[in-house]
Amino acid sequence: MSTPLLELDRLTLGYTSSPVVRDLSLQVGAGQVISLLGPNGAGKSTTLRACSRLLDPMSGRVLFRGVDTADLSAVQVARQGLVQMSDERSVFRALTVEEHFKLRHRGQRLDKTVAYDYFPALAKLAKRRTGLLSGGEQQMLGLGRALARRPEVLMVDELSLGLAPVIVQRLLPILRRYADETSSGVLLIEQHVQMALSISDHAYVLVHGDLILDGPADQLARDRHLLTASYMGESGGQHAASEPTNLQDANKP
Numbered sequence: 001m002s003t004p005l006l007e008l009d010r011l012t013l014g015y016t017s018s019p020v021v022r023d024l025s026l027q028v029g030a031g032q033v034i035s036l037l038g039p040n041g042a043g044k045s046t047t048l049r050a051c052s053r054l055l056d057p058m059s060g061r062v063l064f065r066g067v068d069t070a071d072l073s074a075v076q077v078a079r080q081g082l083v084q085m086s087d088e089r090s091v092f093r094a095l096t097v098e099e100h101f102k103l104r105h106r107g108q109r110l111d112k113t114v115a116y117d118y119f120p121a122l123a124k125l126a127k128r129r130t131g132l133l134s135g136g137e138q139q140m141l142g143l144g145r146a147l148a149r150r151p152e153v154l155m156v157d158e159l160s161l162g163l164a165p166v167i168v169q170r171l172l173p174i175l176r177r178y179a180d181e182t183s184s185g186v187l188l189i190e191q192h193v194q195m196a197l198s199i200s201d202h203a204y205v206l207v208h209g210d211l212i213l214d215g216p217a218d219q220l221a222r223d224r225h226l227l228t229a230s231y232m233g234e235s236g237g238q239h240a241a242s243e244p245t246n247l248q249d250a251n252k253p
């Protein structure tokens, strides 16, 4: 198998001496959309912080294109293409949509043609001040700006925050298309679980910092009971002492 674009290798993370994510291994391959699911406080955002180099691992490694990122700064990993959609969410209300693409992002140029290709509606709104955009349009601009950085792995934490499900349903497939068309990877945190699974190849479920379950997204989408049970900590054992349930392994003869 080729080297994954992003690999978390037995990652343990925390803010104090007690870890909030334990021994997490996960992979994002070229052209894959991977969901990281789990209830509130499970450690999902903490995991993305470590990938973005905003938090040093207590143990374990984050590898980008097979290279340990431990010696890289947050700006360096982002420049190399491991990008978290974050501050793109905030818009400058007095600037137009077009003007947002002239702003560099931590020194990186934005390619507005990429954003307009994925969101033709943005091109039509180019001259509008962003203070006058709807919440969905602002999120479109945020995602458009993240894609305009041409990430090799894009990490998205709760695209749906504050948005109506119908808008999320329109935005999420863009991530699928981006992965398919550019062979980039996407690592997605999303509370709309079924919507996330519908665009994902594979999903991992974290509960209280432990990987409880992982498997092909279509299989998890079909087995809602297993997914619900995992959120309740009933699948594969509750804490690190037990092995996580891997649906692919479980199905091997």
Ligand SMILES: Nc1ncnc2c1ncn2[C@@H]1O[C@H](COP(=O)(O)OP(=O)(O)OP(=O)(O)O)[C@@H](O)[C@H]1O
Pocket (backbone or CB within 6 Å): 015, 016, 020, 038, 039, 040, 041, 042, 043, 044, 045, 046, 047
């Ligand atoms: N800056 C911080 N300092 C100390 N503890 C933190 C910090 N940020 C998060 N935590 C704690 O780490 C744990 C995991 O939080 P995290 O935000 O990663 O969870 P999450 O799965 O993303 O949750 P949610 O879905 O609610 O966003 C929680 O117990 C949280 O209170």
